[in-house]
Amino acid sequence: MKVTFRIWRQDTPAVAGSFVNYEVDGLNEDMSFLEALDQLNEELVLKGEKVVAFEYDCREGICGQCGVFINGRAHGPHNNITTCQLHMRSFQDGDTIVIEPWRAEAFPIIKDLIVDRSAFDRIVEQGGYISAKTGTAPEANAIPIGKEIADRAMDAAACIGCGACVATCKNASAALFTAAKINHLNALPQGQPEAHRRVKDMTAQMTAEGFGHCTFTGACEVECPEGISITNIAEMKSRAFKAWLLG
Amino acid sequence: MKLNAKIPEGKLEEKWRNYQINSQLINPANKKKLNIIVVGSGLSGAGAAATLAELGYDVQCFCYQDSARRAHSVAAQGGINAAKNYQHDGDSVWRMFYDTLKGGDFRSREANTYRLAELSAPLIDHFTQQGVPFAREYGGVLVNRSFGGVQVQRTFYARGQTGQQLLLAAYSQLYKMIRARKVTMHTRTEMLDLVVVDGKAKGIIARNLVTGAIERYAADAVVLATGGYSRVFRLSTLAIGCNGSAIWKAHKKGAYFAAPSFTQIHPTALPQSSEAQSKLTLMSESLRNDGRIWVPKQKGDQRKANDIPEEERDYYLERRYPSFGNLAPRDIASRAAKERIDAGHGVGRLRNAVYLDFKHAIERLGLETIKDRYGNLFKMHKKITGVDAYQEPMQISPAAHFSMGGLWVDYELMTTIPGLYAVGECNFSDHGANRLGANSLLQASVDGYFILPNTINNYLATEMKNGTVDTDHPAFAEAEEEVINDIDRILAIDGNKTVDHFHRELGKVMWQECAMSRNKAGLEKALTKIKQIRTDFWTEVKVTGSKDELNTELEKALRLADFIELGLLMCTDALQREESCGAHFREEYQTEEGEALRVDEDYSYVSAWEYVGEGGFELHREPLQFEYVQPSVRSYK
Numbered sequence: 001m002k003v004t005f006r007i008w009r010q011d012t013p014a015v016a017g018s019f020v021n022y023e024v025d026g027l028n029e030d031m032s033f034l035e036a037l038d039q040l041n042e043e044l045v046l047k048g049e050k051v052v053a054f055e056y057d058c059r060e061g062i063c064g065q066c067g068v069f070i071n072g073r074a075h076g077p078h079n080n081i082t083t084c085q086l087h088m089r090s091f092q093d094g095d096t097i098v099i100e101p102w103r104a105e106a107f108p109i110i111k112d113l114i115v116d117r118s119a120f121d122r123i124v125e126q127g128g129y130i131s132a133k134t135g136t137a138p139e140a141n142a143i144p145i146g147k148e149i150a151d152r153a154m155d156a157a158a159c160i161g162c163g164a165c166v167a168t169c170k171n172a173s174a175a176l177f178t179a180a181k182i183n184h185l186n187a188l189p190q191g192q193p194e195a196h197r198r199v200k201d202m203t204a205q206m207t208a209e210g211f212g213h214c215t216f217t218g219a220c221e222v223e224c225p226e227g228i229s230i231t232n233i234a235e236m237k238s239r240a241f242k243a244w245l246l247g
Numbered sequence: 248m249k250l251n252a253k254i255p256e257g258k259l260e261e262k263w264r265n266y267q268i269n270s271q272l273i274n275p276a277n278k279k280k281l282n283i284i285v286v287g288s289g290l291s292g293a294g295a296a297a298t299l300a301e302l303g304y305d306v307q308c309f310c311y312q313d314s315a316r317r318a319h320s321v322a323a324q325g326g327i328n329a330a331k332n333y334q335h336d337g338d339s340v341w342r343m344f345y346d347t348l349k350g351g352d353f354r355s356r357e358a359n360t361y362r363l364a365e366l367s368a369p370l371i372d373h374f375t376q377q378g379v380p381f382a383r384e385y386g387g388v389l390v391n392r393s394f395g396g397v398q399v400q401r402t403f404y405a406r407g408q409t410g411q412q413l414l415l416a417a418y419s420q421l422y423k424m425i426r427a428r429k430v431t432m433h434t435r436t437e438m439l440d441l442v443v444v445d446g447k448a449k450g451i452i453a454r455n456l457v458t459g460a461i462e463r464y465a466a467d468a469v470v471l472a473t474g475g476y477s478r479v480f481r482l483s484t485l486a487i488g489c490n491g492s493a494i495w496k497a498h499k500k501g502a503y504f505a506a507p508s509f510t511q512i513h514p515t516a517l518p519q520s521s522e523a524q525s526k527l528t529l530m531s532e533s534l535r536n537d538g539r540i541w542v543p544k545q546k547g548d549q550r551k552a553n554d555i556p557e558e559e560r561d562y563y564l565e566r567r568y569p570s571f572g573n574l575a576p577r578d579i580a581s582r583a584a585k586e587r588i589d590a591g592h593g594v595g596r597l598r599n600a601v602y603l604d605f606k607h608a609i610e611r612l613g614l615e616t617i618k619d620r621y622g623n624l625f626k627m628h629k630k631i632t633g634v635d636a637y638q639e640p641m642q643i644s645p646a647a648h649f650s651m652g653g654l655w656v657d658y659e660l661m662t663t664i665p666g667l668y669a670v671g672e673c674n675f676s677d678h679g680a681n682r683l684g685a686n687s688l689l690q691a692s693v694d695g696y697f698i699l700p701n702t703i704n705n706y707l708a709t710e711m712k713n714g715t716v717d718t719d720h721p722a723f724a725e726a727e728e729e730v731i732n733d734i735d736r737i738l739a740i741d742g743n744k745t746v747d748h749f750h751r752e753l754g755k756v757m758w759q760e761c762a763m764s765r766n767k768a769g770l771e772k773a774l775t776k777i778k779q780i781r782t783d784f785w786t787e788v789k790v791t792g793s794k795d796e797l798n799t800e801l802e803k804a805l806r807l808a809d810f811i812e813l814g815l816l817m818c819t820d821a822l823q824r825e826e827s828c829g830a831h832f833r834e835e836y837q838t839e840e841g842e843a844l845r846v847d848e849d850y851s852y853v854s855a856w857e858y859v860g861e862g863g864f865e866l867h868r869e870p871l872q873f874e875y876v877q878p879s880v881r882s883y884k
Contacts, residue, residue, distance in 0.1 A: 125425055131423060
């Protein structure tokens with residue numbers, strides 16, 4: 001299998017980038033997309049060229065570190081997967097595959113396909129936790145939590161922080177990411193004491209980081225590898241309203 | 248040096264309490280003057296960093312990833328064990344301690360293993376309070392399931408994403424303390440050397456992975472929480488960036504390395520499909536609760552799985568281990584799979600897999616129950632393989648997974664370098680020669696949250712009187728120079744082979760000779776081959792780009808250089824231990840039925856290796872004393 005990768009190359013944030021074409025031959029359908037990029041990089045090394053910088057770690061769809069735009073879609077042609085879960089069998093022999101980094105003002109580029117997503121960490125820093133010190137916990141079954149609530153919290157908590165929701169959104173909104181964390185914690189009884197403060201602080205940080213507003217197009221939930229629903233955003237909005245009223 | 252494990256006095260169940268009563272404390276006013284470095288931000292690292300900061304210490308935490316949330320604890324799927332006895336099925340701290348000790352084939356310390364079991368129950372309380380959405384019954388109480396090697400239900404889980412949920416809890420606590428200005432987080436920063444001053448750990452040299460800058464960090468104590476090193480096999484269930492460099496550098500600076508060759512090969516990963524493959528994806532062991540493992544009775548059977556009638560299927564685990572069946576411990580399940588595959592019964596395109604079948608479970612429990620229990624695992628399986636496991640069985644195969652070995656630590660989790668601690672998978676402590684499923688998240692968490700924050704004070708209380716060292720100390724300049732020299736040397740080689748080429752070579756040797764089955768001749772051959780790989784690497788590797796920029800090839804090269812040396816130590820250790828125990832299976836030492844044969848008279852000790860320069864290692868022995876449990880032949884039949 002032979003394809004042409006058309007890849008965004010940019011050495012540093014300070015210099016202009018451009019697309020460069022690379023032909024790669026000898027691929028097979030069972031290879032993952034990232035393994036095909038590995039092969040390209042090995043070929044580049046042997047030619048004495050700098051490798052394409054791209055991110056990955058677990059390569060099993062859970063760490064959230066990989067993520068590029070492939071042919072105009074976050075994480076490639078399928079719904080609800082990560083880039084590392086994409087395989088070459090999804091492409092045809094002879095295809096040209098365009099690869100770009102996530103594009104969002106709040107995710108500045110570092111090099112080639114790598115962007116800085118630390119804005120997500122700073123949103124979490126503003127209340128994406130329960131303020132309880134190690135050593136202070138009551139017995140685990142002392143507070144019963146119904147299965148429906150636990151399941152709902154888990155659905156939201158599944159977010160892997162990859163940033164596809166932001167990258168695919170026309171407004172580069174981080175509403176789905178932020179809502180997922182807020183709804184996970186605010187759904188649980190343990191999260192109640194800080195519920196209002198959490199919504200206010202985290203959404204304020206989201207805005208401060210330069211993410212855009214949500215206009216409910218639903219683009220994010222299509223690309224989210226965990227399939228987190230945009231109803232989470234509606235829930236966050238109602239929580240924010242409640243926090244404004246009561247908090 | 249004589250190894251002193253510092254096991255506290257008293258009865259087994261009183262040791263941890265006795266330790267805490269007798270350890271030195273530091274008053275809060277002094278704690279804030281003390282600086283602790285934590286390398287690694289996984290479950291043990293983030294847990295330790297957050298808790299130390301809550302106690303008042305100043306903490307600097309490092310990770311090579313772009314965020315602390317990426318650490319590979321995130322990938323643990325199945326669960327975390329705790330002796331809560333919520334299921335009323337006869338569980339207790341004692342039984343959990345015994346299961347763990349036996350699971351490890353009696354090659355771990357009684358006192359450490361007991362403490363692990365003892366602290367497991369409060370850990371579930373802790374994580375529940377932190378908002379971990381553990382699975383619940385309709386009535387609101389926590390659910391449990393079984394894992395390999397035990398006959399009770401003590402595993403807590405959050406769908407198939409337990410590791411992710413625990414890590415996110417630790418990560419969010421870490422960020423809580425970052426907000427409180429008690430932790431400084433250094434992401435995209437990799438430790439490249441340890442700084443030792445007057446025999447004590449006083450800092451690290453690290454590389455900023457974005458700018459390439461070599462940076463010095465001083466501290467009053469250094470905690471390594473850098474995870475496992477099974478990427479030495481290249482193909483493993485680990486993240487691509489997981490590496491052994493931090494502990495290897497510490498080893499070269501004087502920290503003993505314990506049981507380096509004890510590596511767990513997990514029985515239920517997806518099989519390798521091509522040479523280009525970079526990783527093996529794990530399918531959670533929890534699947535063995537309801538899935539049945541089998542191969543065709545007929546060798547080389549070409550029929551599709553669903554076309555093979557029941558009577559022509561060999562459920563070999565149920566046949567060989569009737570009382571544990573499909574829930575036999577991992578080392579045993581992996582070896583049994585290897586035995587069937589080697590005997591010609593393997594399935595799949597490369598004949599390197601066995602079936603994991605849910606047909607009976609679906610018939611018995613209904614599709615909805617199976618979906619509820621394993622839905623996301625089946626979904627993941629479909630994404631990767633294209634196969635719908637509700638319709639036909641999964642194909643699974645053994646893969647390198649967990650390092651029971653690691654830096655030698657005493658009861659306080661301190662290495663042989665005073666002031667240097669190792670927590671989580673990068674130490675050797677609690678699992679002996681084989682780790683039980685769902686004990687890994689447990690150990691990482693207990694080490695980081697509960698143990699280290701209660702032992703580090705015992706060192707710092709005395710050490711703080713000696714004053715602090717800053718980065719102007721000559722030891723920092725010296726370590727920094729070594730790091731820069733190594734980097735320059737690698738970049739100057741300009742050979743004709745890639746880093747991955749050498750990693751594949753190393754991986755093949757290690758997998759062939761130092762994985763599920765080992766023998767003297769093979770290990771000797773491996774040592775020769777790895778030395779050759781080392782020579783070739785240092786003369787033929789090619790790394791493009793410079794050191795003053797983000798350079799992923801350079802990062803890989805530096806990690807591989809350490810893996811090659813670590814591979815030598817692993818083979819040396821496997822060769823020296825002339826017995827079979829747990830995951831360490833020496834072909835020369837087996838029973839007539841092919842089970843591991845321990846040689847307690849000669850090998851009932853922890854092997855702790857000292858680096859003596861130029862790839863030489865000297866063995867020190869820490870005898871294992873069993874006061875409460877009599878080591879028996881480990882049987883799961």
